[in-house]
Amino acid sequence: MKAERGFALILVVWSLVLLAGMAAGFSMAVRHEARVAFDDLAELKAEAAKLAAVNQTLFALNDTDLDTRWRADGRIHELAWDDMALRVRVRPESSKVDINRAPPELLAGLFAAMLPDAPTDALVDALADWRDQDDRARTEGAEARDYAAAGYRYGPSNAPFQSVFELAQVIGFDNATVTALAPYLTVFSRHPRVNAIGADLLTLRAIPGISESDVSQFIAQRDQAIAEGKNVELSPLRNGMRYLESNMNDRVIAMDIEIQLPNVPPISEQLVLQRGRNRLYEILARDTRQSTSGSAL
Structure with missing residues (x-):
């Protein structure tokens, strides 16, 4: 009888260990899925912010009001979108080698x-x-x-x-x-x-x-x-x-965008655009990277 009770106790203990392991595994899986979902959401928000920055910048470059129009002069402009801080710099592509x-x-x-x-x-x-x-x-x-x-x-x-x-x-x-x-x-x-x-x-x-x-x-x-x-x-x-x-009217411009999300290293994107007819811009090149050492601008 005692042997049966001892065996039953061992069985219960192992069952609890197994259940605890399953619970821990489930918890880790849930945390992993939550992290993936968070990363996906952050990526979507960053992409939306970049698109907003590009559109706002192109609008500012084409502004009919000369007092508020942006110029491709290398100055950094501060923007805000949702809970993110954005910095944009526009300069002639010929500023590079x-x-x-x-x-x-x-x-x-x-x-x-x-x-x-x-x-x-x-x-x-x-x-x-x-x-x-x-x-x-x-x-x-x-x-x-x-x-x-x-x-x-x-x-x-x-x-x-x-x-x-x-x-x-x-x-x-x-x-x-x-x-x-x-x-x-x-x-x-x-x-x-x-x-x-x-x-x-x-x-x-x-x-x-x-x-x-x-x-x-x-x-x-x-x-x-x-x-x-x-x-x-x-x-x-x-x-x-x-x-x-020295030329501020270059048809090909570089647009540097830096996005700062909460608790995430800055994300930077560099676009090369060419101004065509009716001041419409065509994207010639695009490069995205995440900074590991602070601001990229």
């Missing part, structure tokens, strides 16, 4: 600033050999035979880049390198020079012949001139003038 048109020394300046441990000359020569139409390798560049010797199953396209991310196919580059460089590069500018109106601090510092003090002085004067509606003077950057231009 065009990898199809930029001279080697301009590319070298940017690569040296962004990739201090990388072989700058080799990267610049490999990029130039990819986009040129001949089979003659530059001093530290690479043509078809060099790609074959390195184990690649392809060679340079010998044509202009179609996308900034095509750069990852060039010998010496990789996805991580191109992802880091991408915000400062373009294939849509079609200008060999950098437009100083919207160029950021890092790009201006990469211009050959320009010191950090020159850049700081120029940015302070530029921001003040833009705020007061005056022309931007490039005189502080005189030592790098051969690599610079």
Whole structure:
């Protein structure tokens, strides 16, 4: 009799253990589903906020009231949507370095600033050999035979880049390198020079012949001139003038959007748009990423 009671007790205990395990598993499944639902909702809200920011920005760029119309001058505009804070910057796409048109020394300046441990000359020569139409390798560049010797199953396209991310196919580059460089590069500018109106601090510092003090002085004067509606003077950057231009009416613009959701790292999106007839805009490129180190603007 005692043995039967002992067996029954063991059976009850194991039943309770089994039920507890099932309950814990169910609880974890519920929490997982809730988390997935929360993430999906946050993603939907972020997408809706981005769409709202794009539409509001395009409306502001086309505003018939000159006092309230936005200009592609690089200023940051603060917006609000639901419980999210949005920041938008619009600037000429030519504020970036065009990898199809930029001279080697301009590319070298940017690569040296962004990739201090990388072989700058080799990267610049490999990029130039990819986009040129001949089979003659530059001093530290690479043509078809060099790609074959390195184990690649392809060679340079010998044509202009179609996308900034095509750069990852060039010998010496990789996805991580191109992802880091991408915000400062373009294939849509079609200008060999950098437009100083919207160029950021890092790009201006990469211009050959320009010191950090020159850049700081120029940015302070530029921001003040833009705020007061005056022309931007490039005189502080005189030592790098051969690599610079000043144009606020570029038909191709870059729109940078940053969205801050509660308890989530900022999400940034970069769009390239081209103004067509009747001031309608066409999206040429789009790149979304989540920041891991604070604000992206």
